[in-house]
Amino acid sequence: MRYELKRLQKSLKKTFIYITDDLDNAFALADKMAIFQHGTMHQFDTPRNIYETPETYFVASYIGNMNFFYARILNSIDGHYKVELDDHITVNITGYNTYDSDRNILYAIRPERMKLSNTPETENQNITKGKIIQKDYQAEYTQYYVQLEYGKIIVVAELNYNLLLNNALSNFFEVGESVYIKWSVLAGDLVYA
Template identity: 30%
Template sequence: VNKPAVLLLDEPLAALDKKLREETQFELMDLQQNLGLTFVVVTHDQEEAMTMADRIAIIDKGEVMQVATPAEVYEAPGSRFVAGFVGNVNMFDGKIAAGEAGSASIDAGNGITIRTENAGNAAAGTSVTFAIRPEKIKVSSTKPAGAVNAIEGEVYDIAYLGDMTVYHVRLDDGQVVRASTMNAARLTEDPLTWNDRAWVSFRPDAGVVLTR
């Protein structure tokens, strides 16, 4: 019986339906742990990669863009490409207006200033992209008291997915922000609906600043 050190699995679950694919992902993870082998899984399914992998390699046109844990790839992407490729993300282009010790203000144009605690070593005047995931953004009908980052817009689209609701909020400059909210309560007494004015807000440590 062959006992290879590395086992290559090329799209092993591609032909399965969603429910069976999810169940088989965990079975493969258990099998890998029991056998003590290294599995190299080739997949175009991001959810599959995030579920099964200890480390993920993001490849673009034959070039390895980033190798990291699933959490690092998602929460700390190394570039715009990786941020946009893995999961959903909102991006604001701008320039560092001022800052020190990792904290900075970003002038995103059209009167939008974003304050962040994750600016790294980016100096004033540097062109950057501020990337933030939808689940890090809150949507409300009124401006949250004490919010450091809050931008007003209009509810453009809503998708109720059972466990969460996804909002698309069109800002006054035309950019659409995607926000996802977990439905912790069974019913909301006064839910936001289409064409409502709304505020999107987020913490200064919620996003990441990208310089490439």
């Protein structure tokens, strides 16, 4: 059906308005998307930008899984921010927006953008430490629930195919194992709460 709708729209050279809560169809069919909640539009952008750089908590949480941290900007220079998360972790991020200091902000990062490791080397990455408390094998990926040192629980999702390609079967972590959680300075976004 998606193929037929796109073909029809292109052949008619008309704008289609497709209203759905089916995210798979929305992402596949849309050139632009509008995300509404209770009649208020939260974001209007391309599907890629809505997924990659959500602007509000609602958009970020509605479009896929996300880890959220309360955020406080410590300093910023030319789009590079030093941010304190949950009053416990200091991270560096690169942002594309400016943020109103009078509004509450959250740091949002998708589970697939975080990686688990046994070693603390960073190479321009953010890092924190935690312990795996649950592991869910879900065919194409494994979802790990990790309790950070200060108690917060986050989710990290790793593609099983990548682990197999890299001959990294030993990188399947186990419940109870202490791990480092790493992610790029580009991996997360600040969003308005």
